Amino acid sequence: MKISGAKAFIKCLKEQGVDTIFGFPGGAVIEIYDELNKCDDIRHILVRHEQGAVHAADGYARVKGDVGVALVTSGPGATNTVTGIASAYCDSIPMVVFTGQVPTQLIGNDAFQEVDIVGITRPCTKHNYLVKNPEDLVPTIREAFHIARTGRPGPVLVDLPKDVIGSTIAFPENRQVKLRTYRPTYEPHPGQIEKACQAILKAKRPVIYAGGGVVLSKAHEELTRLARKLHIPVTMTLMGLGGFPGTDPLSMGMLGMHGTYYANMAVAESDLLIAVGARFDDRVTGRIDAFAPHAKIVHIDIDPSSISKNVKVDIPIVADCRHALAAINSWIDRKGEVNDAAQKEKLAAWHDKIAGWRKKHPLGYKEEGDIIKPQYVVEKLHELTGGEAIISTEVGQNQMWAAQFYHFNHPGSLLTSGGLGVMGYGFPAAIGAQIAAPDRIVIDIAGDGSIQMNIQELATARQHGCPVKIAILNNGYLGMVRQWQELFFDRNYSATPLDVAPDFVALAKAYGGVGLRATRKSEVEPVIKEALKTDNVVIMDFVVAREEGVYPMVPAGKATTEMLLV
Amino acid sequence: MRHVISVLLQNKPGVLSRVTGLFSGRGFNIESLAVAQTLDPEVSCLTLTTTGDDMIIEQITKQLHKLIDVIKVTDMNEVESVEREMAIIRVKAEAGTRAEVLRVIDIFRGKVVDVSPKSYAVEITGPASKIKAVIDILRPIGIQEIVRTGVISMARAKKN
Numbered sequence: 001m002k003i004s005g006a007k008a009f010i011k012c013l014k015e016q017g018v019d020t021i022f023g024f025p026g027g028a029v030i031e032i033y034d035e036l037n038k039c040d041d042i043r044h045i046l047v048r049h050e051q052g053a054v055h056a057a058d059g060y061a062r063v064k065g066d067v068g069v070a071l072v073t074s075g076p077g078a079t080n081t082v083t084g085i086a087s088a089y090c091d092s093i094p095m096v097v098f099t100g101q102v103p104t105q106l107i108g109n110d111a112f113q114e115v116d117i118v119g120i121t122r123p124c125t126k127h128n129y130l131v132k133n134p135e136d137l138v139p140t141i142r143e144a145f146h147i148a149r150t151g152r153p154g155p156v157l158v159d160l161p162k163d164v165i166g167s168t169i170a171f172p173e174n175r176q177v178k179l180r181t182y183r184p185t186y187e188p189h190p191g192q193i194e195k196a197c198q199a200i201l202k203a204k205r206p207v208i209y210a211g212g213g214v215v216l217s218k219a220h221e222e223l224t225r226l227a228r229k230l231h232i233p234v235t236m237t238l239m240g241l242g243g244f245p246g247t248d249p250l251s252m253g254m255l256g257m258h259g260t261y262y263a264n265m266a267v268a269e270s271d272l273l274i275a276v277g278a279r280f281d282d283r284v285t286g287r288i289d290a291f292a293p294h295a296k297i298v299h300i301d302i303d304p305s306s307i308s309k310n311v312k313v314d315i316p317i318v319a320d321c322r323h324a325l326a327a328i329n330s331w332i333d334r335k336g337e338v339n340d341a342a343q344k345e346k347l348a349a350w351h352d353k354i355a356g357w358r359k360k361h362p363l364g365y366k367e368e369g370d371i372i373k374p375q376y377v378v379e380k381l382h383e384l385t386g387g388e389a390i391i392s393t394e395v396g397q398n399q400m401w402a403a404q405f406y407h408f409n410h411p412g413s414l415l416t417s418g419g420l421g422v423m424g425y426g427f428p429a430a431i432g433a434q435i436a437a438p439d440r441i442v443i444d445i446a447g448d449g450s451i452q453m454n455i456q457e458l459a460t461a462r463q464h465g466c467p468v469k470i471a472i473l474n475n476g477y478l479g480m481v482r483q484w485q486e487l488f489f490d491r492n493y494s495a496t497p498l499d500v501a502p503d504f505v506a507l508a509k510a511y512g513g514v515g516l517r518a519t520r521k522s523e524v525e526p527v528i529k530e531a532l533k534t535d536n537v538v539i540m541d542f543v544v545a546r547e548e549g550v551y552p553m554v555p556a557g558k559a560t561t562e563m564l565l566v
Numbered sequence: 567m568r569h570v571i572s573v574l575l576q577n578k579p580g581v582l583s584r585v586t587g588l589f590s591g592r593g594f595n596i597e598s599l600a601v602a603q604t605l606d607p608e609v610s611c612l613t614l615t616t617t618g619d620d621m622i623i624e625q626i627t628k629q630l631h632k633l634i635d636v637i638k639v640t641d642m643n644e645v646e647s648v649e650r651e652m653a654i655i656r657v658k659a660e661a662g663t664r665a666e667v668l669r670v671i672d673i674f675r676g677k678v679v680d681v682s683p684k685s686y687a688v689e690i691t692g693p694a695s696k697i698k699a700v701i702d703i704l705r706p707i708g709i710q711e712i713v714r715t716g717v718i719s720m721a722r723a724k725k726n
Contacts, residue, residue: 122584123591127634130580147634180576181637305628308621 005137005165006031009098010039012141015175018042018069020060020435022053026073028100028113031165045435045464048456050077052428054084055454058093059392059415059429063436065218067094067148074100075113078159079120083422085155086124090419091239092216094153096144103163104132118159126154134167139177146177151184152303153216184302188319188327196274196298196315197331201338203272203296205350206232209255209284212239212418213277213301213321215411220244222325223276229329230338231347233354235263237278238403239418246407247387252354253363253407256284257554258400261361264552264560266354267292275299277321280310281419290559300324361552361565363404370520374398374473374544377524378405381443381471384528389441390433392416392426394450396480398473400550402445424453427470431457434466441469441532448474448501458511461537469531470539472504475546483549487564508539517541568597569623570642570649570719573612576635577603584633585612594618594626598651598716609637613718615694646722649693652715654679655701658708659686667707674700685710693717 003011009032013021022045025033036044047053050072057068068088072081078099088095102111107130118130127147129140137160144156200206214223214236220243227234227250234244235255244251252263267273273295278284285291288310299306299313300321307316317324332338365375378401381389391406392415393399399416408414415433417425430444444451451472461468473479482496505515514536518527524542531538552563575581582601589596594616601612616626623641630639642649659667664686671678671688674696680687690700694717701709 118580119583122580122587179634182634303632305625305632309625312621 002168002170004031004035005134005167005169006035008138008169008171009141009160009165010035010042011171012138013069014041016142016145017066020045021069021071022047022056022060022432023071024050024053024073024077026077026100026113028074028077028102028162029071029098029160029165031162032071043435045431045460047428047460049454050080051084051424052431052454052457052460054081054088054095054097055422055425055428056432056435056460057095057097058084058088058091058425059432060436061093061095061432062412062415063390063433065412067096067145068432069096069098071098072100073113074102074117075115077113078115078117082120082124083420085121085157087417087420087422087425088155089124089126091212091417092153093155094148095155096141096148097155097157099157099159101130101159101161104161105163107161117157121157124155125157128157128159130159131161131164134164134169137164137169138172142175142177143179146179147182151182185318186302186320186323188300188317188324190327192315192317193324193327193331196317197328197336199272199296199298199315200230200232200274200328201332201336204346205270206230206272206274206347207266207270207295208232208234208244209237209267209273209275209278210234210240210243211237211276211278214240214243217277217302217321218411219276219322219325220411222322222329224248226325226329226332229332231344231351232274233266233351235259235267237281237284237418238416240278241403242408242411242413245409247409254403256560257286258404258550258552259560260363260404261552261563261565262354262357264554264563265357267295268559268561269353270295273297276325277301279306282310285310286554286558286560290561364566365548366566368545370522372518372521372524372542372544374401374475374542374548375405376521377471377473377542377544378402378445380524380528381445382406384525384532385441385443389413389443390415390430390437392430392433392442392444394426394444394446394453395421395423396447396450396478397483397548397550398445398447398450398479400480401473404550423450427451427454427468428457428460430468430470431461431464431466434468435464443469443471446470446472447479448472448476448504449478449498452502455507458508458513458537462512466537467535468537470537472539472541473544474501474504474541475544475548476501477546480550482547486547486549487553488555504539504541508537511537513537513539515539515541517543519543567619568615568617570613570615570647570717571626571630572640572642572719573614573630574604574637575610575612576637577608577610578635581610581635582612584635585630588629588633589616592625592629594622598714600716600718613716615717640721642719642721647719648722649717649719650691651694651697651717652689652691653697653700654687654689654713655704655709656680656685656687656711657704658684658710660684663707667704670700670703676700
């Protein structure tokens with residue numbers, strides 16, 4: 001039996017397990033929307049800007065642990081997705097983005113709402129497709145999902161010309177995806193595992209450096225087992241937070257530009273760095289030749305091109321992080337002959353040293369009477385949610401304070417645009433997260449600058465009943481840039497004061513949400529408590545110390561040991 | 567160091583731009599590029615020459631492998647191979663130099679493919695080093711135009 005392209009599209013999505021689509025309609029995809037409205041199994045979340053759809057699909061994917069889906073029309077609908085796609089690409093988030101396209105016979109004619117979105121997104125997708133023949137529609141969608149969710153995950157874009165959607169096709173039942181050469185390596189090489197294990201058992205000053213790969217591959221349990229069994233201190237990248245419990249005594253928190261003093265010092269003095277699903281990003285390494293200069297480096301990553309890209313690796317392991325860590329744990333169990341007391345004794349001096357650094361420069365901030373410190377707000381959010389909320393962030397100071405002070409204990413509990421650093425990511429991502437986990441508390445920690453980049457999604461949250469809580473750390477500045485101007489540009493605050501700002505409380509109300517404000521420290525706790533018991537989207541406007549900075553800070557181009565401290 | 571890299575690709579629209587986009591986006595250079603269908607019409611072979619230290623060449627190879635449409639990547643510097651490039655060179659050939667040009671071409675086993683009263687166009691085939699040698703010799707006589715195909719390369723068959 002033959003069915004329409006639009007029907008086949010919906011049927012194929014259901015087959016791929018899709019239950020939610022974030023999107024925005026338009027002429028090129030109107031046939032799909034016609035079918036979507038008749039389909040009870042797929043929930044469509046109508047956003048107010050296509051960028052919001054992609055970030056929401058990103059947040060949804062991270063919380064659900066599966067592929068997020070966005071659907072937009074051709075032309076501007078498609079170009080509006082680019083930032084979201086690029087962000088998902090940097091953070092390796094599995095996602096399929098469907099864009100409408102003008103009919104095939106018009107492609108290349110500069111038709112109305114035509115854009116070469118496959119060309120535009122080529123460098124920021126894992127792969128992309130233009131479906132030219134109706135019979136390719138279903139196999140292409142299957143391939144897209146397969147590529148998005150396997151190996152190092154990432155966004156895949158499928159461009160759908162209007163005539164392909166409008167065509168009549170026989171739905172191909174054979175679901176098997178055949179790709180000639182795409183075969184990601186999941187299992188580690190046993191020889192490399194043995195080398196890594198021997199290095200780990202020999203190390204006197206080991207550090208585990210865990211990245212987003214730990215979260216993506218669900219390797220947190222294996223990682224925690226390895227660290228606890230051998231008493232190895234753990235530091236995490238921004239994307240890795242939650243991959244190891246942040247409140248565990250072995251956790252040193254985040255490393256890098258705004259990492260903790262002790263994490264950066266420990267990496268600098270380590271004799272073995274075990275990098276797991278991390279990519280030696282410049283925000284982590286600082287000046288590259290001064291990064292972990294005494295350490296032998298073990299690097300586990302499913303993407304071979306991540307290995308030895310920035311830093312020469314001694315023991316490379318190309319594998320899925322979970323599989324590789326499981327293999328390491330099992331090798332150590334079988335052949336390691338680890339005596340717990342002896343292992344503890346061997347690393348005692350190392351732990352003493354780290355404890356000394358921790359004592360010398362703990363993570364902290366200065367209290368100033370009843371003025372609200374942004375870090376205090378994050379600490380209170382942690383306390384009042386028991387550390388169990390899903391936190392999304394915007395980008396800038398708000399993001400770093402969230403990373404430093406929320407102490408994430410679970411993978412998937414921090415949603416942040418880590419690689420691309422997109423202001424405006426947090427709120428739509430929080431909506432996606434709330435859709436994926438309706439019973440969890442979802443909080444977007446935002447700045448007064450970045451929240452305005454996708455503030456229109458308040459309507460989306462209201463329309464689809466997402467009681468997301470937005471905590472604006474309102475300092476009246478584009479705070480991170482201001483901080484750089486303070487430190488490196490002689491306080492020349494060029495274009496960073498936000499002299500005109502909306503009344504966020506009134507704004508929340510205008511959308512039918514709830515607005516709350518705190519201007520004094522004593523008001524912070526009641527405002528959070530009020531927000532947490534409100535079953536509606538809430539903006540908490542925290543008027544915070546205007547010129548508070550994020551510390552520690554490694555100035556750009558400096559070694560990570562050259563930190564500016566509180 | 568100069569490397570010749572051979573890439574087998576799915577013969578589909580847009581695949582070439584995935585490769586060239588990768589090079590421009592990551593700041594790798596391409597000195598020459600040649601691409602055409604292979605025996606299997608679904609597969610194209612792309613040969614490119616590039617330069618870089620070991621770490622850069624390793625990245626190039628890995629990044630190429632990462633493209634879904636790439637089937638196989640071979641660094642031809644690591645295998646025994648036959649390398650060829652063709653150039654058509656238009657060289658000034660006036661009364662005093664016409665015979666000299668023909669002699670040089672003959673030595674390099676080139677062919678004259680176009681003749682005019684004041685110039686010859688000559689075809690030279692060989693490894694890039696040979697093309698360079700011809701150009702160096704003809705330059706003092708007066709080269710007016712050069713067109714080159716870019717290097718192609720094939721691994722030698724195993725002898726046993």
